[in-house]
Amino acid sequence: MHIQSTKPDTVGAALVDSPVGLAAYLLEKFSTWTNPDYVTKSDGALTQKFTMDELLTNVMIYWTSNNVASSMRFYKETMAKFYELQLDQIPVSESVPAAVADFPHELMRGSRALNAYQYRNLVQYTDMPRGGHFGAFEEPKLMSDDIKSFARKVLDLEAIERSKQKTTK
Incomplete structure (x- = not known):
């Protein structure tokens, strides 16, 4: 989550140029952010919680709308306050x-x-x-x-x- 929290536009620019790169990036998140133990599974245990149709639909939403960078800005904008515990500013x-x-x-x-x-x-x-x-x-x-x-x-x-x-x- 560090790169989303610090440089969302950098990684976002790279992901909008490659549908395979975008899919790999997002699917890795669906694996490891669902359960950190899935990192040891050869297929990432992706279909343990999601269907392939659900996963590909999600990838296509980001690809066709060209908005992966803006979706990652949420992390940048909120993580600073979270780590600084500036909860009164929310x-x-x-x-x-x-x-x-x-x-x-x-x-x-x-x-x-x-x-x-x-x-x-x-x-x-x-x-x-x-x-x-x-x-x-x-x-x-x-x-x-x-x-x-x-x-x-x-x-x-x-x-x-x-x-x-x-x-x-």
């Missing part, structure tokens, strides 16, 4: 309910305490049993169940708040 209002789905192989994991500090109204924190950097893509059922659970909690909290407002009037 404002999240206390009135905004938040949830964290913590996938065990996520590269940019923050501790539960760090997430609670960043998201002052942390309604839900889920330790996912599996998954990596592409958690929602790797484990769509786990992710959708977690989102539904969070939505129910937010609706319940809103109902409680409305009930309190009615009793104080």
Whole structure:
């Protein structure tokens, strides 16, 4: 992740000139960022979590839109703040309910305490049993169940708040 965080346009320029280079680059990320143990597999265990159609579709989205460099700028723009722990520069209002789905192989994991500090109204924190950097893509059922659970909690909290407002009037 270092090159995305420091020189996204350099690697981006190289990747837009070669569809094979782009595919190799992205597929390596889908392998090792999903589970670091996959690096030892001869095929990168790519089809352990994804179909070939899903992988090639993803590569084609980047290739046809010519936007791999801009997608990597996200890492450059956020990693500096992450490493400097300038979380106060990433404002999240206390009135905004938040949830964290913590996938065990996520590269940019923050501790539960760090997430609670960043998201002052942390309604839900889920330790996912599996998954990596592409958690929602790797484990769509786990992710959708977690989102539904969070939505129910937010609706319940809103109902409680409305009930309190009615009793104080």
